[in-house]
Amino acid sequence: MKRGSDLPDYREQAPEVAARFAKIALRPKILEVRALGKMFGSHETLRDITFDVRRREFVCVLGASGCGKSTLIRIIAGLETATSGQILLDGKPVRGPGPDRGMVFQNYTLFPWLTVRANVMFGLRMKGKSAFEAETEARQWISMVGLLKYEHAYPHELSGGMKQRVAIARALANRPRILLMDEPFGALDAQTRAQMQAYLLKIWRNVDVTILFITHDLDEAVYLSDKILVLGPNPGRVLELIENPVPRPRSREQFVSPVFLSAYNRISELIHPPGSIPVEKVPIIRMTMAGDDVE
Ligand SMILES: Nc1ncnc2c1ncn2[C@@H]1O[C@H](COP(=O)(O)OP(=O)(O)OP(=O)(O)O)[C@@H](O)[C@H]1O
Numbered sequence: 321m322k323r324g325s326d327l328p329d330y331r332e333q334a335p336e337v338a339a340r341f342a343k344i345a346l347r348p349k350i351l352e353v354r355a356l357g358k359m360f361g362s363h364e365t366l367r368d369i370t371f372d373v374r375r376r377e378f379v380c381v382l383g384a385s386g387c388g389k390s391t392l393i394r395i396i397a398g399l400e401t402a403t404s405g406q407i408l409l410d411g412k413p414v415r416g417p418g419p420d421r422g423m424v425f426q427n428y429t430l431f432p433w434l435t436v437r438a439n440v441m442f443g444l445r446m447k448g449k450s451a452f453e454a455e456t457e458a459r460q461w462i463s464m465v466g467l468l469k470y471e472h473a474y475p476h477e478l479s480g481g482m483k484q485r486v487a488i489a490r491a492l493a494n495r496p497r498i499l500l501m502d503e504p505f506g507a508l509d510a511q512t513r514a515q516m517q518a519y520l521l522k523i524w525r526n527v528d529v530t531i532l533f534i535t536h537d538l539d540e541a542v543y544l545s546d547k548i549l550v551l552g553p554n555p556g557r558v559l560e561l562i563e564n565p566v567p568r569p570r571s572r573e574q575f576v577s578p579v580f581l582s583a584y585n586r587i588s589e590l591i592h593p594p595g596s597i598p599v600e601k602v603p604i605i606r607m608t609m610a611g612d613d614v615e
């Protein structure tokens with residue numbers, strides 16, 4: 321997609337969008353990432369990553385494959401340690417995993433030997449809730465993701481989208497301060513993915529939760545987010561933090577609106593700078609007979 325001269329500047333915000341960001345700026349910080357660096361041996365994976373996420377904000381982290389998105393979210397989750405810098409959750413340093421951060425990954429992580437209901441109850445029971453309390457709460461969350469009919473089903477009986485809905489219910493049931501999502505819809509077909517995105521926005525509107533969402537899909541980032549943290553590769557670093565100018569509530573029709581396209585084009589420029597995909601350097605091995613060409 322070319323940048324059209326008739327498109328608005330992606331930094332120009334309609335008054336209602338500017339008012340929304342002014343309100344967000346007044347909310348407390350839930351997550352603070354300060355000058356975070358990560359080395360794997362001598363390989364510098366992340367450098368000087370700094371950003372904040374405020375209460376009930378929806379922040380997408382976008383970057384090309386291999387730029388360190390999963391490493392970043394794993395460090396925030398406490399599953400990996402940083403080499404330098406600091407992470408604060410509600411002002412307190414993160415020193416390991418904890419129930420204050422819920423995680424949803426791309427590959428399905430439900431316990432295959434437990435039913436939907438038992439999967440969602442699991443964390444609640446671990447927290448010391450009685451079986452009755454855990455069951456009542458679990459059923460509320462399962463109902464919220466529209467799967468009460470399937471509460472006795474096992475994960476292998478569910479579609480990919482349904483499994484991710486259970487994973488979201490399970491993560492939310494623990495009442496995390498922040499939901500960390502690493503390409504949660506990456507393995508779904510395009511249509512299910514679109515449904516899940518709309519679904520997630522609905523849940524986010526109705527539940528007091530802050531979301532950090534990793535993706536390499538530009539459309540997904542612009543559709544979902546308040547802000548988009550664009551990472552560049554080698555080492556993974558912040559290229560820009562974009563305040564998403566597309567008004568809420570969001571709809572698919574906006575995908576062709578000038579404001580959507582201007583944000584999309586800007587991110588596309590950052591992630592794929594001209595000349596960054598040297599197609600002519602990809603070796604082509606001929607595997608058909610000469611004269612057997614297709615047009
Ligand atoms: N445990 C590890 N040990 C060594 N190197 C690692 C480890 N985990 C990640 N890396 C390296 O860190 C870099 C970033 O990986 P990471 O998985 O964070 O990227 P990503 O942005 O999530 O990519 P993708 O979009 O493909 O998921 C890669 O070069 C990877 O090889």
Ligand SMILES: [Mg+2]
Pocket residue numbers: 389390391502
């Ligand atoms: Mg990843």
